Amino acid sequence: MVMSIRHYLDHAATTPPRPSAMAAFAATSTGQNPSSLHADGRAARSALEQARDVVAECLGASPSEVVFTSGGTESDNIGIIGAARAVRAAGKRAVVAVSAAEHHSVLDSAEQIAREGGRVRTIDVDSEGVPSIASIEEIAAGVASTPGEFLVLGAMVANNEIGTITDTAGIARALAGTATHFHADAVQAAGHIPIDFAASGADSMSISGHKFGAPMGIGALLIRRDAPVQPLGFGGGQERDLRSGSVNVPGAVALAAALTDATEEMEHSAKILVELRDRLIDGIRGAVPGAELVGPEDRGAYDRRLPGNVNIFFPGREGESMLMLLDQAGISCSTGSACTAGVAEASHVALATGRNVDDAKSVLRFTLGWTSTDADIDATIAAIADVAEKARRPDVTRSRLRPGR
Numbered sequence: 001m002v003m004s005i006r007h008y009l010d011h012a013a014t015t016p017p018r019p020s021a022m023a024a025f026a027a028t029s030t031g032q033n034p035s036s037l038h039a040d041g042r043a044a045r046s047a048l049e050q051a052r053d054v055v056a057e058c059l060g061a062s063p064s065e066v067v068f069t070s071g072g073t074e075s076d077n078i079g080i081i082g083a084a085r086a087v088r089a090a091g092k093r094a095v096v097a098v099s100a101a102e103h104h105s106v107l108d109s110a111e112q113i114a115r116e117g118g119r120v121r122t123i124d125v126d127s128e129g130v131p132s133i134a135s136i137e138e139i140a141a142g143v144a145s146t147p148g149e150f151l152v153l154g155a156m157v158a159n160n161e162i163g164t165i166t167d168t169a170g171i172a173r174a175l176a177g178t179a180t181h182f183h184a185d186a187v188q189a190a191g192h193i194p195i196d197f198a199a200s201g202a203d204s205m206s207i208s209g210h211k212f213g214a215p216m217g218i219g220a221l222l223i224r225r226d227a228p229v230q231p232l233g234f235g236g237g238q239e240r241d242l243r244s245g246s247v248n249v250p251g252a253v254a255l256a257a258a259l260t261d262a263t264e265e266m267e268h269s270a271k272i273l274v275e276l277r278d279r280l281i282d283g284i285r286g287a288v289p290g291a292e293l294v295g296p297e298d299r300g301a302y303d304r305r306l307p308g309n310v311n312i313f314f315p316g317r318e319g320e321s322m323l324m325l326l327d328q329a330g331i332s333c334s335t336g337s338a339c340t341a342g343v344a345e346a347s348h349v350a351l352a353t354g355r356n357v358d359d360a361k362s363v364l365r366f367t368l369g370w371t372s373t374d375a376d377i378d379a380t381i382a383a384i385a386d387v388a389e390k391a392r393r394p395d396v397t398r399s400r401l402r403p404g405r
Helices: 019-027 039-059 072-089 104-115 133-144 168-175 249-287 319-328 348-352 374-390
Strands: 066-069 093-099 119-123 149-156 180-185 204-208 219-223 309-313 363-367
Touching: 019 249, 039 066, 039 249, 066 072, 066 249, 072 093, 072 104, 072 149, 072 180, 072 204, 072 219, 093 104, 093 133, 104 119, 104 149, 104 180, 119 133, 119 149, 133 149, 133 168, 149 168, 168 180, 249 309, 249 374, 319 363, 319 374
Parallel strands: 093 119, 093 149, 149 180, 180 204
Antiparallel strands: 066 219, 204 219, 309 363
16 A cells, blocks of 8 residues: 655644654653652652753753643643732732733633633734734733732743744843733744743743654743742642642653754754745745735744744635645645644634734644655645635535644
8 A cells, every 4th residue: 555645834733753852751761750769769850850951951941940841731821820829829919911812821821810800911913923012011010000910921932823933031121120920932932943041031931842852741831939830730749839740751851852952953953944934935925826924024044933934824715625625635734723623713813913804714824843844845835726726616625623733
């Protein structure tokens, strides 16, 4: 039986595990608990702490600031909900400020705090999804002038759908002198662009291993030692009492291995990805008149758009129909964020940037990663015109799936 060749352009949803990460995982998958006091437990503890040191070094943090979690969603939940609950425990009301272009793990965390008696403010974004500093300053000033309120602000380092890179240091400067917990979602950024937690000005930051080549189910929350945050779960008090439960040592070691490779290869990989990305953008525009890039029109590596992100809307087409037709052609991509799979709807990020509902439903996200090749780009460009034409027809079967983060 001859297997058809697949072309994977959905690395923002998850990227294939790196060999170094899988080797590290296998080498530590002995089932030893790092909380045990015997020799086997001490060996597991040593491997865990070595992984913590590596993650800290790669991301400009102190090892004591690295808390291992199950991934980006849990890290975002702790960073937003945990901080807001600490505010309430201190006798104040939490005001959670997020933009409409954030990932659902941040948006839904804000809604949870609203249900618990907090208040939610929406940060304005421009047509490229960049949070408005003026809007942040206005919100911060309003909270500061209201007795008994404390600001918890969440913002992406890089947008998961449209690849826009945010100036987190600029946000931190805008918040200087205010009583604020600033949580930065770096899930799409870590391993792809330089991250320096110490210089970012953030109080907490989330990463997820499977976005840069570790297995699924492992991530980390970087959190400053003096940042008051309450745990969301309770038990043995592991990971600074912020994430109780036996720590996933093989996952942590694999995460450290993948992050090391991604960091060491970052500059070289970015050059390759930018060339592939820009060729894909030009090829799609040439094949489908009217196709328009969502997010920054940027040809640099780290300036304003992630090196491997291509988000395009196709006026007059249905994005989910195009996705399924591309899938039949052997090309994997997304209509938005993979974490929201199961419901077909307009991209909330595209809507936040000012697109209308029809355009927001025509969006496709192609994301490249460490395994991407020229053949992947060639195949997509070769297929896209025919797919776009067929997606105009009303008899195209629509999927009810919408891939995620």
